Amino acid sequence: MSNSTTPLYEVRNIGKQYGSVVALDGVNFKIHAGEVIGLVGDNGAGKSTLVKALSGAHQPSSGEILLEGKPVVWKSPHDALEAGIETLYQDSGLAPDLSVSANVFLGREKVVSGILGKLGFLSQKQMDKEAHEDLERVGIAVPASNRSVSQLSGGQRQAVAIGRAVSWARKVIILDEPTNHLGARQAAEVLQIIKRAKERGLGVVFISHTLPHVLQVTDRIVVLRLGRVVADAPTSTFDAEKLLGTITGLIETK
Ligand SMILES: Nc1ncnc2c1ncn2[C@@H]1O[C@H](COP(=O)(O)OP(=O)(O)O)[C@@H](O)[C@H]1O
Ligand SMILES: [Mg+2]
Numbered sequence: 001m002s003n004s005t006t007p008l009y010e011v012r013n014i015g016k017q018y019g020s021v022v023a024l025d026g027v028n029f030k031i032h033a034g035e036v037i038g039l040v041g042d043n044g045a046g047k048s049t050l051v052k053a054l055s056g057a058h059q060p061s062s063g064e065i066l067l068e069g070k071p072v073v074w075k076s077p078h079d080a081l082e083a084g085i086e087t088l089y090q091d092s093g094l095a096p097d098l099s100v101s102a103n104v105f106l107g108r109e110k111v112v113s114g115i116l117g118k119l120g121f122l123s124q125k126q127m128d129k130e131a132h133e134d135l136e137r138v139g140i141a142v143p144a145s146n147r148s149v150s151q152l153s154g155g156q157r158q159a160v161a162i163g164r165a166v167s168w169a170r171k172v173i174i175l176d177e178p179t180n181h182l183g184a185r186q187a188a189e190v191l192q193i194i195k196r197a198k199e200r201g202l203g204v205v206f207i208s209h210t211l212p213h214v215l216q217v218t219d220r221i222v223v224l225r226l227g228r229v230v231a232d233a234p235t236s237t238f239d240a241e242k243l244l245g246t247i248t249g250l251i252e253t254k
Helices: 047-055 077-082 100-105 113-121 124-137 154-168 184-199 211-217 240-248
Strands: 009-018 021-031 036-040 062-067 070-072 085-088 172-176 203-207 220-225 228-234
Touching: 009 047, 021 036, 021 047, 021 203, 021 228, 036 047, 036 184, 036 211, 047 077, 047 085, 047 172, 047 203, 077 085, 085 154, 100 124, 100 154, 124 154, 154 172, 154 184, 184 203, 184 211, 203 211, 211 240, 220 240
Parallel strands: 036 203, 036 220, 085 172, 172 203
Antiparallel strands: 009 021, 009 062, 062 070, 220 228
Protein backbone atom coordinates (compact mmCIF):
# COMPACT_ATOMS: atom_id res chain seq x y z
CA MET A 1 0.00 0.00 0.00
CA SER A 2 1.51 3.29 -1.09
CA ASN A 3 2.04 5.87 1.61
CA SER A 4 1.55 8.65 -0.90
CA THR A 5 -2.18 7.95 -1.19
CA THR A 6 -4.55 9.86 1.08
CA PRO A 7 -5.40 7.70 4.09
CA LEU A 8 -8.98 6.51 4.33
CA TYR A 9 -9.15 7.48 7.98
CA GLU A 10 -6.69 9.34 10.12
CA VAL A 11 -6.23 10.98 13.49
CA ARG A 12 -3.51 13.58 13.92
CA ASN A 13 -1.90 14.47 17.17
CA ILE A 14 -4.90 13.63 19.31
CA GLY A 15 -4.87 13.89 23.05
CA LYS A 16 -7.39 12.79 25.62
CA GLN A 17 -7.36 13.47 29.32
CA TYR A 18 -9.62 12.14 32.00
CA GLY A 19 -9.09 14.64 34.78
CA SER A 20 -5.39 14.36 35.56
CA VAL A 21 -5.00 11.06 33.65
CA VAL A 22 -3.46 11.46 30.20
CA ALA A 23 -5.01 8.58 28.25
CA LEU A 24 -3.77 9.68 24.79
CA ASP A 25 -0.81 11.96 24.24
CA GLY A 26 -0.18 13.22 20.69
CA VAL A 27 -1.33 10.07 18.91
CA ASN A 28 -1.13 9.78 15.12
CA PHE A 29 -2.97 6.89 13.53
CA LYS A 30 -3.96 6.26 9.94
CA ILE A 31 -5.51 3.53 7.90
CA HIS A 32 -5.81 3.02 4.16
CA ALA A 33 -8.60 1.30 2.25
CA GLY A 34 -8.01 -2.46 2.13
CA GLU A 35 -5.56 -2.33 5.01
CA VAL A 36 -5.75 -4.26 8.29
CA ILE A 37 -4.13 -2.47 11.22
CA GLY A 38 -3.34 -4.28 14.44
CA LEU A 39 -3.75 -1.99 17.46
CA VAL A 40 -1.99 -3.45 20.47
CA GLY A 41 -0.79 -2.40 23.88
CA ASP A 42 -0.90 -3.37 27.52
CA ASN A 43 -3.93 -2.68 29.70
CA GLY A 44 -4.26 1.07 30.18
CA ALA A 45 -2.21 1.86 27.06
CA GLY A 46 -5.08 3.87 25.56
CA LYS A 47 -6.51 1.44 22.98
CA SER A 48 -10.15 1.81 24.06
CA THR A 49 -9.78 5.57 24.34
CA LEU A 50 -8.46 5.70 20.77
CA VAL A 51 -11.31 3.44 19.61
CA LYS A 52 -13.82 5.80 21.24
CA ALA A 53 -12.32 8.76 19.40
CA LEU A 54 -12.44 6.83 16.10
CA SER A 55 -16.03 5.69 16.67
CA GLY A 56 -17.37 9.06 17.81
CA ALA A 57 -18.13 7.80 21.32
CA HIS A 58 -16.17 10.68 22.74
CA GLN A 59 -14.39 13.74 21.46
CA PRO A 60 -10.65 14.00 21.90
CA SER A 61 -9.38 16.88 24.04
CA SER A 62 -7.11 18.00 21.18
CA GLY A 63 -6.03 17.06 17.67
CA GLU A 64 -8.00 16.35 14.52
CA ILE A 65 -9.77 13.51 12.74
CA LEU A 66 -9.80 13.20 8.94
CA LEU A 67 -11.96 10.97 6.79
CA GLU A 68 -10.67 10.66 3.23
CA GLY A 69 -8.53 13.71 3.83
CA LYS A 70 -11.34 15.91 5.11
CA PRO A 71 -11.53 17.06 8.75
CA VAL A 72 -14.53 15.65 10.58
CA VAL A 73 -16.01 16.16 14.04
CA TRP A 74 -18.13 13.37 15.48
CA LYS A 75 -20.73 14.67 17.89
CA SER A 76 -21.97 11.13 18.56
CA PRO A 77 -21.38 7.53 17.43
CA HIS A 78 -24.26 7.98 14.98
CA ASP A 79 -22.25 10.59 13.08
CA ALA A 80 -19.43 8.09 12.58
CA LEU A 81 -21.85 5.27 11.69
CA GLU A 82 -23.50 7.47 9.11
CA ALA A 83 -20.10 8.15 7.59
CA GLY A 84 -19.49 4.40 7.20
CA ILE A 85 -17.46 3.66 10.31
CA GLU A 86 -18.61 0.62 12.29
CA THR A 87 -17.32 -0.37 15.69
CA LEU A 88 -17.66 -3.67 17.47
CA TYR A 89 -17.00 -2.98 21.13
CA GLN A 90 -15.66 -5.68 23.37
CA ASP A 91 -19.13 -5.96 24.84
CA SER A 92 -21.00 -6.54 21.61
CA GLY A 93 -24.34 -5.19 22.78
CA LEU A 94 -26.56 -7.85 21.26
CA ALA A 95 -30.06 -8.04 22.64
CA PRO A 96 -30.41 -11.64 23.84
CA ASP A 97 -34.20 -11.77 23.73
CA LEU A 98 -34.44 -10.60 20.14
CA SER A 99 -33.96 -12.77 17.09
CA VAL A 100 -30.74 -12.87 15.10
CA SER A 101 -32.33 -10.81 12.33
CA ALA A 102 -33.74 -8.23 14.73
CA ASN A 103 -30.24 -7.86 16.12
CA VAL A 104 -28.78 -7.39 12.66
CA PHE A 105 -31.21 -4.53 12.04
CA LEU A 106 -31.22 -3.17 15.59
CA GLY A 107 -30.52 0.54 15.86
CA ARG A 108 -30.23 1.02 12.11
CA GLU A 109 -33.54 2.74 11.59
CA LYS A 110 -32.06 6.08 12.59
CA VAL A 111 -28.80 5.54 10.80
CA VAL A 112 -29.48 4.39 7.27
CA SER A 113 -32.29 6.31 5.68
CA GLY A 114 -32.71 3.83 2.84
CA ILE A 115 -33.30 1.08 5.32
CA LEU A 116 -35.87 3.13 7.21
CA GLY A 117 -38.10 3.13 4.17
CA LYS A 118 -37.37 -0.49 3.53
CA LEU A 119 -37.99 -1.63 7.09
CA GLY A 120 -41.49 -0.21 7.06
CA PHE A 121 -42.42 -2.64 4.32
CA LEU A 122 -40.35 -5.62 5.33
CA SER A 123 -42.25 -8.58 6.66
CA GLN A 124 -40.63 -10.61 9.40
CA LYS A 125 -39.82 -13.27 6.81
CA GLN A 126 -38.13 -10.78 4.52
CA MET A 127 -36.15 -9.35 7.41
CA ASP A 128 -34.98 -12.85 8.40
CA LYS A 129 -33.96 -13.47 4.80
CA GLU A 130 -32.08 -10.17 4.48
CA ALA A 131 -30.29 -10.70 7.78
CA HIS A 132 -29.30 -14.18 6.66
CA GLU A 133 -28.00 -12.81 3.38
CA ASP A 134 -26.08 -10.04 5.16
CA LEU A 135 -24.38 -12.57 7.39
CA GLU A 136 -23.72 -14.96 4.51
CA ARG A 137 -22.21 -12.18 2.44
CA VAL A 138 -19.51 -11.70 5.06
CA GLY A 139 -19.07 -15.45 5.43
CA ILE A 140 -20.96 -16.18 8.63
CA ALA A 141 -23.10 -19.27 8.86
CA VAL A 142 -25.61 -18.98 11.68
CA PRO A 143 -28.65 -21.10 12.28
CA ALA A 144 -32.04 -19.70 11.28
CA SER A 145 -32.10 -15.93 11.77
CA ASN A 146 -35.52 -16.11 13.41
CA ARG A 147 -34.00 -17.83 16.43
CA SER A 148 -33.45 -15.65 19.46
CA VAL A 149 -29.89 -14.72 20.28
CA SER A 150 -30.22 -16.26 23.76
CA GLN A 151 -30.44 -19.68 22.07
CA LEU A 152 -27.04 -19.25 20.43
CA SER A 153 -23.69 -20.32 21.79
CA GLY A 154 -21.16 -17.67 22.81
CA GLY A 155 -19.24 -18.18 19.59
CA GLN A 156 -22.38 -17.89 17.46
CA ARG A 157 -23.39 -14.70 19.27
CA GLN A 158 -20.01 -13.21 18.62
CA ALA A 159 -20.30 -14.26 14.98
CA VAL A 160 -23.63 -12.42 14.71
CA ALA A 161 -22.16 -9.31 16.33
CA ILE A 162 -19.19 -9.35 13.96
CA GLY A 163 -21.39 -10.12 10.99
CA ARG A 164 -23.69 -7.25 11.80
CA ALA A 165 -20.80 -4.79 12.06
CA VAL A 166 -18.90 -6.04 9.02
CA SER A 167 -21.94 -6.25 6.78
CA TRP A 168 -22.99 -2.67 7.60
CA ALA A 169 -19.53 -1.10 7.41
CA ARG A 170 -18.96 0.96 4.29
CA LYS A 171 -15.50 2.34 4.99
CA VAL A 172 -13.93 1.34 8.28
CA ILE A 173 -14.56 -1.49 10.70
CA ILE A 174 -13.10 -1.37 14.21
CA LEU A 175 -13.04 -4.68 16.05
CA ASP A 176 -12.17 -4.53 19.75
CA GLU A 177 -11.02 -7.98 20.89
CA PRO A 178 -13.32 -9.88 18.51
CA THR A 179 -11.66 -13.24 19.10
CA ASN A 180 -11.86 -13.10 22.90
CA HIS A 181 -13.58 -16.10 24.44
CA LEU A 182 -13.71 -17.90 21.10
CA GLY A 183 -12.45 -21.40 20.43
CA ALA A 184 -9.59 -21.91 17.98
CA ARG A 185 -11.85 -22.77 15.05
CA GLN A 186 -14.20 -19.86 15.65
CA ALA A 187 -11.26 -17.50 16.04
CA ALA A 188 -9.92 -18.73 12.71
CA GLU A 189 -13.31 -17.92 11.17
CA VAL A 190 -13.15 -14.39 12.53
CA LEU A 191 -9.72 -13.95 10.97
CA GLN A 192 -11.24 -15.10 7.67
CA ILE A 193 -13.99 -12.49 8.05
CA ILE A 194 -11.31 -9.85 8.55
CA LYS A 195 -9.56 -10.98 5.38
CA ARG A 196 -12.78 -10.77 3.40
CA ALA A 197 -13.52 -7.30 4.79
CA LYS A 198 -10.06 -6.27 3.58
CA GLU A 199 -10.81 -7.71 0.14
CA ARG A 200 -13.99 -5.62 0.05
CA GLY A 201 -11.72 -2.59 0.42
CA LEU A 202 -12.63 -1.76 4.00
CA GLY A 203 -10.07 -0.44 6.43
CA VAL A 204 -9.97 -2.79 9.42
CA VAL A 205 -8.72 -1.93 12.90
CA PHE A 206 -8.11 -5.15 14.82
CA ILE A 207 -7.46 -4.94 18.56
CA SER A 208 -6.26 -8.09 20.25
CA HIS A 209 -4.03 -9.42 22.99
CA THR A 210 -3.57 -12.63 21.00
CA LEU A 211 -0.35 -11.71 19.25
CA PRO A 212 -0.25 -14.70 16.84
CA HIS A 213 -3.64 -13.54 15.49
CA VAL A 214 -2.34 -10.00 15.10
CA LEU A 215 0.77 -11.23 13.30
CA GLN A 216 -1.31 -13.51 11.08
CA VAL A 217 -3.99 -11.13 9.82
CA THR A 218 -2.63 -7.55 9.85
CA ASP A 219 -0.65 -5.50 7.34
CA ARG A 220 0.67 -3.00 9.87
CA ILE A 221 0.89 -2.88 13.64
CA VAL A 222 0.53 0.16 15.86
CA VAL A 223 1.75 -0.28 19.44
CA LEU A 224 0.47 2.04 22.16
CA ARG A 225 2.18 2.41 25.50
CA LEU A 226 0.94 4.80 28.20
CA GLY A 227 -1.00 6.87 25.70
CA ARG A 228 1.74 7.18 23.08
CA VAL A 229 2.46 5.40 19.83
CA VAL A 230 5.76 3.60 20.41
CA ALA A 231 5.78 1.66 17.14
CA ASP A 232 3.98 1.88 13.80
CA ALA A 233 5.48 -0.50 11.25
CA PRO A 234 4.64 -3.20 8.69
CA THR A 235 3.71 -6.50 10.31
CA SER A 236 6.53 -8.18 8.39
CA THR A 237 9.03 -6.28 10.56
CA PHE A 238 7.77 -7.95 13.75
CA ASP A 239 7.99 -11.40 15.20
CA ALA A 240 6.19 -12.49 18.39
CA GLU A 241 9.16 -11.72 20.61
CA LYS A 242 9.79 -8.27 19.20
CA LEU A 243 6.10 -7.41 19.34
CA LEU A 244 5.81 -8.49 22.97
CA GLY A 245 8.98 -6.58 23.85
CA THR A 246 7.63 -3.45 22.18
CA ILE A 247 4.32 -3.71 24.05
CA THR A 248 5.94 -4.19 27.43
CA GLY A 249 8.74 -1.71 26.89
CA LEU A 250 11.48 -4.31 27.21
CA ILE A 251 12.46 -3.36 23.67
CA GLU A 252 12.96 0.39 23.43
CA THR A 253 11.76 1.83 20.15
CA LYS A 254 11.92 5.60 20.33
N1 LIG B 1 -13.69 6.98 31.83
C1 LIG B 1 -12.46 7.07 32.33
N2 LIG B 1 -12.20 7.85 33.40
C2 LIG B 1 -10.97 7.97 33.91
N3 LIG B 1 -9.88 7.35 33.41
C3 LIG B 1 -10.06 6.56 32.34
C4 LIG B 1 -11.35 6.37 31.75
N4 LIG B 1 -11.21 5.52 30.70
C5 LIG B 1 -9.90 5.20 30.64
N5 LIG B 1 -9.21 5.82 31.62
C6 LIG B 1 -7.76 5.73 31.84
O1 LIG B 1 -7.13 6.07 30.62
C7 LIG B 1 -6.01 5.21 30.39
C8 LIG B 1 -6.20 4.46 29.09
O2 LIG B 1 -7.27 3.54 29.24
P1 LIG B 1 -7.85 2.67 28.05
O3 LIG B 1 -8.00 3.54 26.86
O4 LIG B 1 -9.04 1.98 28.54
O5 LIG B 1 -6.66 1.64 27.78
P2 LIG B 1 -6.68 0.17 27.11
O6 LIG B 1 -7.94 0.03 26.35
O7 LIG B 1 -5.46 0.13 26.26
O8 LIG B 1 -6.60 -0.81 28.24
C9 LIG B 1 -5.90 4.33 31.62
O9 LIG B 1 -5.00 4.94 32.51
C10 LIG B 1 -7.30 4.33 32.17
O10 LIG B 1 -7.30 4.09 33.54
MG1 LIG C 1 -9.48 -1.40 26.60
